[in-house]
Amino acid sequence: MIMNLAIVACGSASERDSEALRLHPEFRKATMKMRLVCGALDSALSLLPKFVMGEEMGLVLNSGFGELDATMEFLRTFAETGIARPLPFQNSLHNSTSGFVSIRYGIRGPVSTVNHRLFGGEQAIQAAATLIADRQCYSCVVVSVESASPALADENSGVVGASALILAERNWATEKSLPVLTLLKELRCVSAPPNASGRPFESLLEFDAIHQIACALRKKGSLTGEQRIEKPGSCTSVASWA
Amino acid sequence: MGFESTKVWVSGTGAITCAGNDIQALWLSALEDRSGIVGGLGVVKDDCLPEPNHAGVGTARGKALRMALVAAGEAMRTAAWDRLESDDGLILATTTGQIDLWAAALIGFLRGQTSKHALAEVFERQSLGAMLDELRRALAHSGPSSLVTSACGASTQAIALGAAWIRQGRVRRCLVGGAEALCALTIEGFKSLQLLSTENSRPFDCDRRGINLSEGAGFLALQGERPAKPLAIVSGAAMRTDAFHMTGPHPEGRGAFAAISASIQHARLKPADISWVHAHGTGSELNDLSEGFALRGVFTKNMPPVTSTKWVHGHALGASGAIESVLCVEALRRQTILKTCGLNKPDTRIDINHALAVARFPIRHILKNTLGFGGINASLILTHAEVGP
Numbered sequence: 001m002i003m004n005l006a007i008v009a010c011g012s013a014s015e016r017d018s019e020a021l022r023l024h025p026e027f028r029k030a031t032m033k034m035r036l037v038c039g040a041l042d043s044a045l046s047l048l049p050k051f052v053m054g055e056e057m058g059l060v061l062n063s064g065f066g067e068l069d070a071t072m073e074f075l076r077t078f079a080e081t082g083i084a085r086p087l088p089f090q091n092s093l094h095n096s097t098s099g100f101v102s103i104r105y106g107i108r109g110p111v112s113t114v115n116h117r118l119f120g121g122e123q124a125i126q127a128a129a130t131l132i133a134d135r136q137c138y139s140c141v142v143v144s145v146e147s148a149s150p151a152l153a154d155e156n157s158g159v160v161g162a163s164a165l166i167l168a169e170r171n172w173a174t175e176k177s178l179p180v181l182t183l184l185k186e187l188r189c190v191s192a193p194p195n196a197s198g199r200p201f202e203s204l205l206e207f208d209a210i211h212q213i214a215c216a217l218r219k220k221g222s223l224t225g226e227q228r229i230e231k232p233g234s235c236t237s238v239a240s241w242a
Numbered sequence: 243m244g245f246e247s248t249k250v251w252v253s254g255t256g257a258i259t260c261a262g263n264d265i266q267a268l269w270l271s272a273l274e275d276r277s278g279i280v281g282g283l284g285v286v287k288d289d290c291l292p293e294p295n296h297a298g299v300g301t302a303r304g305k306a307l308r309m310a311l312v313a314a315g316e317a318m319r320t321a322a323w324d325r326l327e328s329d330d331g332l333i334l335a336t337t338t339g340q341i342d343l344w345a346a347a348l349i350g351f352l353r354g355q356t357s358k359h360a361l362a363e364v365f366e367r368q369s370l371g372a373m374l375d376e377l378r379r380a381l382a383h384s385g386p387s388s389l390v391t392s393a394c395g396a397s398t399q400a401i402a403l404g405a406a407w408i409r410q411g412r413v414r415r416c417l418v419g420g421a422e423a424l425c426a427l428t429i430e431g432f433k434s435l436q437l438l439s440t441e442n443s444r445p446f447d448c449d450r451r452g453i454n455l456s457e458g459a460g461f462l463a464l465q466g467e468r469p470a471k472p473l474a475i476v477s478g479a480a481m482r483t484d485a486f487h488m489t490g491p492h493p494e495g496r497g498a499f500a501a502i503s504a505s506i507q508h509a510r511l512k513p514a515d516i517s518w519v520h521a522h523g524t525g526s527e528l529n530d531l532s533e534g535f536a537l538r539g540v541f542t543k544n545m546p547p548v549t550s551t552k553w554v555h556g557h558a559l560g561a562s563g564a565i566e567s568v569l570c571v572e573a574l575r576r577q578t579i580l581k582t583c584g585l586n587k588p589d590t591r592i593d594i595n596h597a598l599a600v601a602r603f604p605i606r607h608i609l610k611n612t613l614g615f616g617g618i619n620a621s622l623i624l625t626h627a628e629v630g631p
Binding site: 001055058059064065066068071072074075076078079084085086089090091092093094095096098099100102103105106107108109110111112113114115116117119120123126127130131133134135136151152200201 | 337345348349351352353358361362365366368369370371372374386388389390391392393399402403406407409410412426427430431432433434435479480481482483484485486487488489496497500504508614615616617618
């Protein structure tokens with residue numbers, strides 16, 4: 001898919017960043033994934049001059065497991081006591097993470113949540129590009145967040161964390177005096193994307209497009225040429241940089 | 243914000259709900275005041291769905307997928323599409339996906355009754371994207387695809403994205419829709435929020451008792467090239483967010499007002515051009531008030547008739563936007579608007595023009611509005627095939 005989008009900031013957060021936010025009053029009712037996404041977005045926004053998000057900013061969040069821990073807590077309590085608790089239900093919705101993030105940052109443009117175990121990052125970037133091209137917003141946060149469920153994971157449970165990119169229509173970024181780190185020209189899936197990974201309980205964040213692009217940007221500062229995003233099962237996508 | 247000019251035609255539609263196994267049955271239920279709600283819930287009978295273990299596929303299919311196959315099949319048939327090509331898109335919306343295939347095993351695991359190995363065998367389907375993959379396999383689809391899971395606004399967002407894919411030339415045609423199956427998580431969860439009614443919902447009524455959860459699927463076949471028998475045009479769409487509360491809408495409908503206004507602008511129309519509003523209208527007090535405020539704010543003195551059909555088919559969460567968009571397409575085709583069943587004593591705080599009777603008149607443009615948890619607001623403008631923006 002041809003995009004020509006500016007990446008103006010990137011950020012990531014780890015389990016340790018999430019723990020640091022745990023006792024903050026704003027995060028009293030938040031799940032770990034909500035804290036992870038906010039940690040990644042705070043890290044990305046720290047690189048930018050302050051600007052109001054409002055209706056010009058969108059958000060597309062990707063998570064394969066979603067808020068599975070909240071779902072498990074809800075189902076466990078209900079199975080054991082027959083009592084349905086509202087907070088775990090509210091937090092168990094797959095889009096509760098993006099709802100929390102939109103409230104915290106005042107994102108009032110389009111907010112959407114996508115899901116795919118292996119190609120969710122690509123879907124999120126492509127959805128953001130569609131929204132920007134359709135003038136639903138001028139800039140869009142794309143974020144992938146993942147953690148294996150503590151009750152199901154074993155010692156090899158994959159990377160826990162979140163990575164965020166702030167994408168923007170190029171002229172808008174210039175008007176807002178935002179730095180353009182790099183231009184994403186195209187993102188294409190080279191192989192058919194099967195969902196099954198053979199690792200049903202593990203986080204697959206390390207294979208995620210948003211995570212890999214954010215890591216590469218942090219390491220190199222800017223990107224040119226092509227970046228291959230390798231995944232389990234010989235699946236690959238390729239990002240092209242202007 | 244700017245606009246795209248390529249028309250997006252609706253060439254086919256399909257739906258399965260508790261109020262009918264196809265569009266014709268659903269439309270007649272809505273027209274003749276027949277509800278599929280029993281005891282406060284809208285359940286799709288299993289005997290009208292394909293077998294869980296479909297020959298040649300070899301894997302069990304959840305109810306949501308089976309309903310999706312019925313509705314997608316009807317949409318493709320009415321559009322006269324034999325199959326999906328590699329330059330066709332597929333966008334699916336759902337909030338719980340195939341939860342019926344793994345939740346019981348998870349509860350068994352949590353209770354120590356199911357081994358991790360046994361759980362692993364079904365847990366590959368936990369990811370909502372797994373349902374999209376199974377739908378793609380069943381339809382032999384190899385083109386661009388996506389799964390949207392934005393609560394009750396999911397399938398409206400999916401239609402907006404599908405239309406944008408066509409306008410932007412990413413795909414030639416796009417099959418887009420939503421599917422939702424009832425499960426313990428949503429039923430007990432909504433009960434915990436004290437939102438459910440055991441009676442039929444009564445949207446916009448001052449004696450409302452709450453909402454009716456239901457299941458079902460709705461699909462639309464969209465294309466950039468004018469079909470031989472066009473049903474409607476997707477002429478505008480917009481998505482905005484309240485950024486206010488996790489489950490409650492903004493009390494003055496801030497996000498809904500923004501989405502509705504932006505969708506009308508996106509279609510290059512004015513509020514006075516809208517012939518009918520198909521509202522989200524769940525029958526929860528906060529939803530009704532918020533949506534009413536938003537509609538009054540947009541339409542001021544020129545309020546078109548407003549209808550909610552939730553009394554007929556209930557609230558199918560992520561699938562609701564697609565199911566109700568299918569009804570809107572039927573309304574355009576038949577030049578007939580539906581009434582809000584169950585509305586006897588309108589809530590006087592909601593100052594809108596309730597559609598209290600079925601009516602026939604020239605319908606050019608319909609606004610389909612949806613709200614969802616997480617502050618989601620998504621609106622579509624559907625236009626009569628012979629009008630166009």
